[in-house]
Amino acid sequence: MxxxxxxxxxxxxxxxxxxxxxxxxxxxxxxxxxxxxxxxxxxxxxxxxxxxxxxxxxxxxxxxxxxxxxxxxxxxxxxxxxxxxxxxxxxxxxxxxxxxxxxxxxxxxxxxxxxxxxxxxxxxxxxxxxxxxxxxxxxxxREGLSDQLEAFASNTMDYMLKERDLLLDGIGVPRVDTKIDGRAVLIVVRGYHYKEDLAMLRSFIRESRPVLIGVDGGADAIIEAGWKPDLIVGDMDSVSDSALTSGAEVVVHAYRDGRAPGAARVAELGAKHVVFPATGTSEDVAMLLADDMGASLIVAVGTHATLVEFLDKGRSGMASTFLTRLRVGSKLVDAKGVSRLYRSSISTWQLVLLVLAGLAALVVALAVTPAGQAALELLLARWDDIATTIRRFFGG
Missing domain, CATH: 3.50.30.10 (Phosphohistidine domain)
Known part of the structure; x- marks a missing residue:
């Protein structure tokens, strides 16, 4: 062939x-x-x-x-x-x-x-x-920032006029079944350093068991960290289907005229939801909802607070958040950057050396006391028995 x-x-x-x-x-x-x-x-x-x-x-x-x-x-x-x-x-x-x-x-x-x-x-x-x-x-x-500051002042007045009833009296805030009154609330937004900050709050979440609110993709961030969101708030443009069907209650952020493009998607997935028409951002809506429902403490992760951060979001000003934070007051704790504040400077090798030093100190302490000497002799005898057994096994 x-x-x-x-x-x-x-x-x-x-x-x-x-x-x-x-x-x-x-x-x-x-x-x-x-x-x-x-x-x-x-x-x-x-x-x-x-x-x-x-x-x-x-x-x-x-x-x-x-x-x-x-x-x-x-x-x-x-x-x-x-x-x-x-x-x-x-x-x-x-x-x-x-x-x-x-x-x-x-x-x-x-x-x-x-x-x-x-x-x-x-x-x-x-x-x-x-x-x-x-x-x-x-x-x-950098030379154009002055124009943005002017836009901020203008937007602040405009937002106050449009949302004075919501800001002052909470008119228009929908009722939700999730129990918030008297509880701490953790609001998660997929913003700067949200993963690190969320990791640093593990002990707070474990001990306080706050209501977990994910703002759009923040719900996926909560799930990725190993928890389940209680509420999902947003216009539903960046949250996954799996998060929406995780059992969390959904609040669809709508335009002030009532249009809610995200509501159709949530309805198709069969997720329980209510609609919240409001001007401003979804994270503002989440804070106003938590405050109106009686949250004792609101901890925010990844939220936007500076002029540059809001311009990053494509907004000409941050009037809604500025006024929302005034409305929520002292119960709001911004956890942005907490991971950078408490980042450990101890290396792995330093921890290993610390453990070895502790073991050495323990051995010395045992060696200088009668009871410790007896314990060491017993330990060495036991080790000798184990070594002899191993040698016999391999020798046989």
Whole structure:
């Protein structure tokens, strides 16, 4: 029988000038893209002002590059997302336009400097971000913060006029079956350092058994930490189906006119829910609900409190949260950054040495007392018996 020679397939050509190569993963919403983005993929997004949370989620996926149809820093405020990507060694190309957003997932892309190619065809050209360009964008953006402060003052007055009945008298807060009156409440938002802060609160959760409220994706954060949410509050755009069907009571945050896009999804899943129409953010709604239902203490994890954090969320001001925190008052404890405050500086080796020193001190203490000497002799005799048995076993 004649053997046919094996056919050798040519190895794919390597582009020596390429900044990065990989299959495209395309989505207008960065939050949705990170759920399916894998290491080595090329992330194609349309995200003006990449915020910290989105950048950290992209870094965790390990993409070969990030291609942005929009400007990663528009100049509205000094967002830190682009710097986080560059610090992680991920190439970032900006201002590529809408041409890339129509690509099919899996299209093989080559990133060469500021150009994006498919094969030998240049699909789009943009701005390759470097440490110098990011710093220049940040300096320009810092000059625009005064405009944001003006917007904040304007939004504060507007929010007060729209929600004075809710803020002053709690009119419009729905009734929920979860018992909150007289209990501590822990509100979890998937914001900055929420995982570390949640881990630091384990003893508080174990001892106080607070009502656990997840704000949208914060419900998944509670489940990932090993607990079950009692309430889920939000517009339901970033919480998983498994969290919504975990048995938690659901409060759908609706627009002031009553429109609640998330209600249809919750109803389809068969989850018990009520609708809470209110201006402001979902975390504000969660705080107002807990306060109105008689919470004795409200501990917030991952919530947004600074001007830059709210601009990261795409809001022109933080009037709703400013006034909500005034409304809730002294019962609110912000746990943001608690992990950084109490982070241990003791290394593993230091702990090992401490244990060994303790054992040495115990042996010395036993050796200088009659009872300790007798105990040591008995221990050594027992060890000798064990060693003899082992030697006999292997010798036999």
């Amino acid at each position: 004649r053997l046919r020679p094996l056919r050798r397939t040519a190895a794919p050509a390597v582009d020596a000038d390429a900044t990065a190569t990989g299959p495209a993963r395309v989505d207008h919403r960065t939050k949705a893209l990170t759920k399916r983005l894998k290491q080595g993929d090329v992330a194609v997004i349309d995200h003006v002002d990449i915020d910290r949370v989105s950048a950290e989620a992209l870094v965790a996926c390990g993409p070969a590059a990030v291609l942005n149809a929009a400007a990663s820093t528009s100049g509205r405020y000094p967002n830190v997302g682009p710097q986080i990507l560059l610090d992680a060694g991920i190439p970032l190309v900006d201002g590529l336009g809408d041409a890339l957003m129509g690509l099919k997932d899996g299209t093989r892309l080559v990133v060469r400097g500021n150009a994006v190619l498919s094969g030998t065809t240049v699909l789009a050209e943009g701005v390759e971000q470097t440490a110098e360009t990011v710093e220049a964008d940040q300096a320009k953006a």
